[in-house]
Amino acid sequence: MPARLVEATTFAAYHVPGDLTLSGFTSPVVLGVAFADRFLLALWLQSGYDDGGLAESVFDHFWLDAVQIFADYLLSSGVPASQLGASSGAQVVQIKFSIPL
Numbered sequence: 714m715p716a717r718l719v720e721a722t723t724f725a726a727y728h729v730p731g732d733l734t735l736s737g738f739t740s741p742v743v744l745g746v747a748f749a750d751r752f753l754l755a756l757w758l759q760s761g762y763d764d765g766g767l768a769e770s771v772f773d774h775f776w777l778d779a780v781q782i783f784a785d786y787l788l789s790s791g792v793p794a795s796q797l798g799a800s801s802g803a804q805v806v807q808i809k810f811s812i813p814l
Contacts, residue, residue, distance in 0.1 A: 717759055725751035 729747045754777070762770040 717756065720759065721752045721755035724755035725749075 725748045728751045729744065732747055732751075733744065758770050758773055761773040765772075
């Protein structure tokens with residue numbers, strides 16, 4: 714269990730500064746909520762890994778990202794991120810797939 718807590722703390726500490734830089738938020742409350750969110754996310758993905766291995770964890774992460782991207786789309790009224798401006802905190806998502814032959 715201590716290893717999980719260390720990993721979740723490291724995961725949150727790594728992701729939160731980038732998220733805040735993109736969003737422009739600097740409030741300590743926002744920082745605390747973002748850290749708690751990422752910390753709990755790491756614990757959730759770890760439980761997925763324990764239940765179904767790497768495939769389950771990747772599956773969970775995929776659907777988390779898909780819902781988040783769709784919510785961002787809805788919140789931006791369908792305007793592409795490139796047209797929202799730098800101050801909105803929106804980011805362009807590029808997805809690339811490759812199939813080894």
